[in-house]
Amino acid sequence: MSQVKEELVVKKYIVFRNAVGGEFALVFPTSVQHWLVSVYQEQIVSAGFVEYSLEEGELKAKCFGFSESLNIASRPEVDERLVLDVVL
Numbered sequence: 001m002s003q004v005k006e007e008l009v010v011k012k013y014i015v016f017r018n019a020v021g022g023e024f025a026l027v028f029p030t031s032v033q034h035w036l037v038s039v040y041q042e043q044i045v046s047a048g049f050v051e052y053s054l055e056e057g058e059l060k061a062k063c064f065g066f067s068e069s070l071n072i073a074s075r076p077e078v079d080e081r082l083v084l085d086v087v088l
Contacts, residue, residue, distance in 0.1 A: 008051055008052070008053045009051070009052045009053075010030055010049060010050070010051050010052075011027050011028060011029060011030060011049070011050050011052065012027070012028055012029070012030050012032065012034060012037075012047075012048070012049055012050070012067075013025050013026060013027045013028070013047065013048065013049070013050050013063070013079065013083050014026050014034060014037055014038060014044055014046070014047045014067070014070070015044070015045050015046040015047065015075070015078075015079055015082055016042035016043065016044055016045065017042055017043045017044075017045050018042045019042070023045060023078075023082060024082065024085075025079065025082040025083045025085065025086050026086075027050065027083055027086050027087075030049070033069050034047050034067040034068075034069045034070045035067075035069040035070055038070060044070060044072060045072075045075075046072060046073065046074050046075045046078070046079055047066075047067035047070050047072050047073075047074065048063055048064055048065035048066060048067060048073065048074025048079070049063070049064055049065040049074070050062065050063050050064075050079070050080075050083045051064075052083075052087070059084065059087065059088065061080045061083050061084045062076070062080065063075070063076045063079040063080050063083060064076060
């Protein structure tokens with residue numbers, strides 16, 4: 001049985017809530033601070049880091065951490081679905 005190499009990419013993200021209550025994620029490089037991306041008028045509901053990995057051909061996301069510049073934490077289970085929607 002051959003092993004599939006796992007590839008890992010780490011990014012930052014913010015989840016916004018729009019005026020009608022829907023939520024969406026914005027994913028960006030780790031070199032950018034969260035507060036620089038928080039210029040949207042929508043309400044910020046979570047922020048943190050996401051690790052994207054490819055495991056046996058399937059894209060996975062693991063959200064974690066806390067944005068110090070926004071003083072808000074990630075919501076791993078909810079946010080993981082939203083950050084996957086960005087790339088799928």
